[in-house]
């Protein structure tokens with residue numbers, strides 16, 4: 001025994017020694033003679049544990065293996081009735097978890113709703129839910145699903161089921177929620193799972209709809225929406241819900257990363273009512289072999305040769321600057337070379353299925369973070385490699401009449417190092433002004449545009465935006481001359497053109513590269529599949545930019561392509577896919593694959609918690625009992641980070657010799673928790689009331 005904590009038995013609030021804390025976690029008086037726990041604060045935790053065990057048994061039965069570390073954490077949170085953002089890579093079992101939870105809840109008569117971005121996924125999840133529910137046997141849950149591609153009679157039958165509420169589990173796309181909400185209005189769901197929050201948030205009103213389905217009152221939602229719009233200036237911390245908000249007992253789980261910079265009214269509403277913020281990014285875990293080769297002949301012939309050498313399961317990306325037309329042309333060319341290729345321009349679930357089944361060897365698209373081929377496609381078994389037919393690059397066109405501050409800011413940021421030498425003070429001021437204008441309301445943008453046309457400064461905030469925009473124009477016009485153009489050409493990884501219409505720059509698109517190449521590598525229950533990316537260099541400068549950014553941001557390097565090296569890489573790549581297939585079909589054991597561990601890190605200062613969390617990636621954030629908790633993913637773990645906000649204990653003043661107990665010739669310090677008066681802020685120990693103001697709230 002090294003120390004005694006006078007008031008810290010987590011069950012009864014009495015004295016507990018360090019050994020007892022580390023050992024069974026409660027003090028000696030809390031363990032009854034028959035070994036059971038005396039009723040106290042831990043009773044709830046025990047109840048949760050029991051409920052969790054019931055769920056875990058159920059899970060093992062329908063899934064075939066017990067929940068992994070992360071699934072255990074999610075299950076406990078959900079059973080506690082907390083809504084949260086699931087931060088975890090694809091394939092680590094969040095869908096499995098949710099389906100199991102939905103079936104479990106259905107067996108208790110509670111409805112669940114699974115919302116996915118595409119019909120293909122809806123169908124896929126529908127099939128999995130049916131097969132998992134069948135394993136549960138005795139009283140299989142009623143499952144309703146609706147997606148495009150269903151037979152007409154089946155679709156009608158489903159709609160009727162949905163209308164009548166004749167289901168325990170509902171599976172649809174987010175489009176369905178948006179367009180057919182009237183079928184769902186008035187129904188209450190206890191568990192809602194949004195599989196791709198970014199797609200879901202494309203229609204911000206989906207948030208209102210989800211809140212209604214969770215059981216929030218329409219009037220309440222409107223009231224809080226007004227509150228958050230009125231207080232747009234308040235800090236994020238204040239936006240989180242206060243305890244007074246009555247929350248229904250429904251649980252909302254969202255998965256997937258959000259695009260950066262969403263700070264809309266409805267996201268604030270979300271934070272306020274649900275205590276968490278959707279998002280968190282997991283793009284940091286990649287396992288990709290980046291190879292490049294120089295353009296030696298006609299690029300398309302080179303592409304065809306690569307595909308003939310390495311086989312199907314390939315995505316090909318053309319630079320954004322070449323555009324969709326070029327993707328189509330390339331697909332046509334490949335087909336003429338007897339490679340079955342298809343230009344994938346928009347989300348097309350049937351086409352994906354055909355690609356997955358091997359009817360097509362190749363899908364061709366545009367390399368950009370918005371390209372439907374680069375995002376939302378999750379076929380880790382099928383996609384073996386990615387070819388870039390040209391370095392991913394994007395064009396930024398800003399005319400001399402450009403009225404959008406965001407565009408001007410983005411251009412100026414890219415030319416920063418050049419502009420700075422010419423007129424630094426003006427540059428800093430203009431950037432400062434533009435930053436204040438972003439994001440800009442549509443009405444404000446409209447009056448700025450009108451103002452620019454008539455050369456008249458609008459009133460109010462639009463006037464401020466107007467002057468920021470005109471000063472930006474001026475800065476760009478006066479600061480870019482022959483000399484600057486030459487320096488851009490020499491020093492930056494971009495191409496620039498300035499003429500009477502405006503400025504246009506062509507930039508290496510590192511985000512596009514990472515997003516698109518990332519399709520070939522996926523974290524799954526057994527690790528991260530090895531993916532291969534082959535880039536054909538048609539623009540040395542842009543390639544230099546991509547290479548540099550990949551090294552500094554992602555710590556990955558490029559290797560020159562050689563057939564021998566590529567063959568070795570493909571061996572690894574195909575081994576991983578074979579294993580993935582075995583894991584999926586259940587022929588490989590998944591018991592030892594607890595690859596992502598859930599962990600908790602407590603630091604003292606909230607700022608430090610935040611800094612550390614961003615160090616790991618872009619964290620998800622939620623608030624538990626007023627305490628902000630960040631959650632980030634690293635290789636091998638998911639870490640929750642939070643701060644204790646100061647010291648927790650101090651030496652007591654009321655026991656022992658000034659707080660030290662002398663026992664058997666040893667000195668044992670006795671600690672007591674530090675309390676802070678919530679009325680006057682006074683810190684004190686050893687007292688039930690504030691010695692300063694007498695308040696008993698701390």
Ligand SMILES: [Zn+2]
Pocket residue numbers: 009010011012013014026027028029030
């Ligand atoms: Zn106790």
Ligand SMILES: [Zn+2]
Pocket residue numbers: 677678679680681682690691692693694695
């Ligand atoms: Zn006080």
